[in-house]
Amino acid sequence: MKGYKMTQYDFDVLYLGSGHGTFDGAIPLAAKGVKVGVIEADRVGGTCPNWGCNAKISLDAPVALQRALLATQGTVAGSGKIDWAKNQSHKHSVIDGIPNFLEGAMESQGIKMIFGRGELVDAHTIQVAGTAYTADKIVIATGMHPHRLNIPGRELLHDSTDFLALAEMPSRMVIIGGGYIALESATMANAAGSDVTVVMHHQQALRAFHQPFVELMLADLVERGVTILRDTEAKRLDTTAEGIQVETSADTLLADWVLDATGRVPNTEGIGLETVGVETSPAGVKVNDYLQTSVPNIYASGDVIAKTQPKLTPTAVFESKYLMHRFSGDSQAPIDYPVIATNVYTSPRIAQAGITVDQAKANPDQYVIVENEVAADWYRQVFYETAGKTTLIFNQEHQLVGATEVSEQAEDVINSLLPAIEFGYTPAQMERLVHIFPSISADAWGQL
Ligand SMILES: Cc1cc2nc3c(=O)[nH]c(=O)nc-3n(C[C@H](O)[C@H](O)[C@H](O)COP(=O)(O)OP(=O)(O)OC[C@H]3O[C@@H](n4cnc5c(N)ncnc54)[C@H](O)[C@@H]3O)c2cc1C
Numbered sequence: 227m228k229g230y231k232m233t234q235y236d237f238d239v240l241y242l243g244s245g246h247g248t249f250d251g252a253i254p255l256a257a258k259g260v261k262v263g264v265i266e267a268d269r270v271g272g273t274c275p276n277w278g279c280n281a282k283i284s285l286d287a288p289v290a291l292q293r294a295l296l297a298t299q300g301t302v303a304g305s306g307k308i309d310w311a312k313n314q315s316h317k318h319s320v321i322d323g324i325p326n327f328l329e330g331a332m333e334s335q336g337i338k339m340i341f342g343r344g345e346l347v348d349a350h351t352i353q354v355a356g357t358a359y360t361a362d363k364i365v366i367a368t369g370m371h372p373h374r375l376n377i378p379g380r381e382l383l384h385d386s387t388d389f390l391a392l393a394e395m396p397s398r399m400v401i402i403g404g405g406y407i408a409l410e411s412a413t414m415a416n417a418a419g420s421d422v423t424v425v426m427h428h429q430q431a432l433r434a435f436h437q438p439f440v441e442l443m444l445a446d447l448v449e450r451g452v453t454i455l456r457d458t459e460a461k462r463l464d465t466t467a468e469g470i471q472v473e474t475s476a477d478t479l480l481a482d483w484v485l486d487a488t489g490r491v492p493n494t495e496g497i498g499l500e501t502v503g504v505e506t507s508p509a510g511v512k513v514n515d516y517l518q519t520s521v522p523n524i525y526a527s528g529d530v531i532a533k534t535q536p537k538l539t540p541t542a543v544f545e546s547k548y549l550m551h552r553f554s555g556d557s558q559a560p561i562d563y564p565v566i567a568t569n570v571y572t573s574p575r576i577a578q579a580g581i582t583v584d585q586a587k588a589n590p591d592q593y594v595i596v597e598n599e600v601a602a603d604w605y606r607q608v609f610y611e612t613a614g615k616t617t618l619i620f621n622q623e624h625q626l627v628g629a630t631e632v633s634e635q636a637e638d639v640i641n642s643l644l645p646a647i648e649f650g651y652t653p654a655q656m657e658r659l660v661h662i663f664p665s666i667s668a669d670a671w672g673q674l
C-alpha cells in the first residue's frame with residue numbers, strides 16, 4: 227500500500243452495502259492493509275448472487291438445455307419437460323452458500339462485517355442500530371430495488387426476486403415490461419409450461435439493443451406461445467374467482483401471477499444522503515470522474531451511481547476495483563471505463579459490445595457494417611442453430627469497434643471478440659490469434 231495514512235476513525239474505508247460494487251474491491255483493499263468495514267442490511271453479496279445473475283442463470287440452465295434438445299428434432303429423444311420444483315432446489319444448492327463464502331472471504335482479510343441498516347449521520351459517520359461507525363472515506367454501494375407500478379391493485383404485483391423464488395410455476399402469467407427482466411422471465415416461464423402474456427407500454431422491447439435482433443427473438447417467443455402486447459398500459463388489478471384480472475388499455479387479461487418488471491430504482495432514500503449533502507438525481511448518486519460525490523470523502527460504486535454505463539455486475543466490479551486502486555494509492559487517475567459487453571439471457575440470446583449498429587449507421591464515413599448469417603455456418607449447424615446472425619462494426623482501418631449477435635451462443639461469441647474491441651487489435655494482430663478449432667471462438671474470429 228502506497229501513501230495511505232492511518233486516521234482517528236474506526237475505519238479507513240467503510241462501505242454501505244456488500245454487493246459487487248463493494249466486495250470485489252474491498253477484499254483486495256483490505257489485503258493491502260487498509261482498515262475496511264462493510265455494512266449489510268440483508269444477504270452478503272447483494273442482488274447478483276442472491277436475487278439476480280447467479281440465481282437467474284441457475285434456473286435458466288435447464289431452459290437452455292430444453293431448447294437445445296428440442297432443436298435436435300429427435301436426434302436426442304424427449305420433451306425436455308422442466309420440473310420447476312427440482313430446478314428451484316438445484317438453484318438453492320448452487321447459490322445458498324455464496325453469502326457465507328463471501329463473508330468468510332472478507333473476514334479472512336480483516337474486514338469487519340456489520341449487519342443492519344446503515345444511515346449516514348455526518349460525512350464520516352454511519353449509524354447502524356444505534357451504534358455509530360466512523361470512517362475517513364465512505365462508499366455508498368446500496369444498489370437498486372424493483373420499481374412498483376402505481377396502479378389500483380398494486381399489492382397483487384410481484385417482482386423479480388419473487389419470480390426467482392417461485393416454488394411452482396403458475397399456469398398463467400402476465401409480465402409487465404419489455405426490458406431484460408421481463409423477457410428473461412418470459413423465456414423461463416414459457417419453457418416451464420406457463421401461459422405467458424407480456425404487456426409492453428412501448429412498441430419496442432430492449433430499446434438499447436439492435437432492434438432486428440430483438441424482433442427475431444420476440445418472434446421466436448411468440449412461436450412458442452407467448453403473447454406480446456405492444457403499446458399497452460396495465461391499468462388495474464383485481465382478484466376474481468377466475469384469477470387475477472389485469473385490466474389493460476387493450477384487453478382484460480386473467481392470470482394466476484403478475485410480474486412487475488418495469489425497471490429498478492436506485493437505493494438513495496432514507497440513508498441520510500440529504501442530511502450530509504450528497505447530491506442525487508432520479509438516476510442515482512451523482513459522482514465526478516473519480517466516483518466522488520458532492521461530499522469529497524464520500525464515494526459511490528455500482529448500480530446506485532447515476533451513470534450512462536449499463537447498470538450491470540461487471541460495471542460494479544470495475545468501479546469497486548477502481549476505488550480499491552484509488553484508496554490504496556496505486557492510481558489517482560480518473561475512472562476510464564472499458565467497453566462493457568452485455569447479454570440478454572433469452573432464447574435466442576442477444577449480446578452486444580462497443581459501437582452499436584445505430585451509431586455506425588449515423589456515421590457512415592467512419593464505420594463499415596458487416597452483417598453475417600451465422601446460422602448457415604457449418605459449426606453453428608452442429609448445434610442445430612436456426613437464428614444466428616452477427617453484425618460487426620469496423621473502423622476505416624478495419625479494427626473491430628463493435629459487435630452484436632443473436633444466437634443461442636451469443637454471450638460467448640461477444641465475450642470472445644471483446645479483446646479486439648477493447649484493445650483495438652490491428653488486422654495483423656488479429657491474424658496472430660490462433661484459436662482452438664473447432665470452437666465457438668474460432669467460429670467467431672473467422673468472421674473478422
Ligand atoms: C433479476 C436480475 C437479474 C440480473 N442479471 C444480471 C446478469 O445476468 N448480468 C449482470 O451483469 N447483471 C445482472 N443484474 C444486475 C446486477 O445484479 C447488478 O448490476 C449488481 O448486483 C449491482 O451490484 P451493487 O453492488 O451495485 O448492488 P447490489 O448487489 O444490489 O448490492 C447492494 C447491497 O446494499 C445493501 N443495502 C442497501 N441499502 C442498505 C443500507 N441502508 N444499509 C445496509 N445495506 C444496504 C443491499 O441489501 C444490497 O445487499 C441482474 C439484476 C436483477 C435484479
Ligand SMILES: NC(=O)c1ccc[n+]([C@@H]2O[C@H](COP(=O)([O-])OP(=O)(O)OC[C@H]3O[C@@H](n4cnc5c(N)ncnc54)[C@H](O)[C@@H]3O)[C@@H](O)[C@H]2O)c1
Pocket residue numbers: 375402403404405406407408410426427428431432460487488489490536537538568569570571
Ligand atoms: N442479463 C442481464 O445483464 C440483466 C438481467 C436482468 C436485469 N439486469 C439489470 O437490471 C436492471 C433492471 O432490469 P429491468 O428489466 O427491470 O429494467 P429495464 O430498464 O431493462 O426494463 C424496464 C422495462 O419497463 C418498462 N417500463 C418502465 N416504466 C413502465 C411503466 N410505467 N409501465 C410499463 N412499462 C414500463 C420499460 O419500457 C422497459 O421495457 C437493469 O439495469 C439491467 O441492466 C441485467
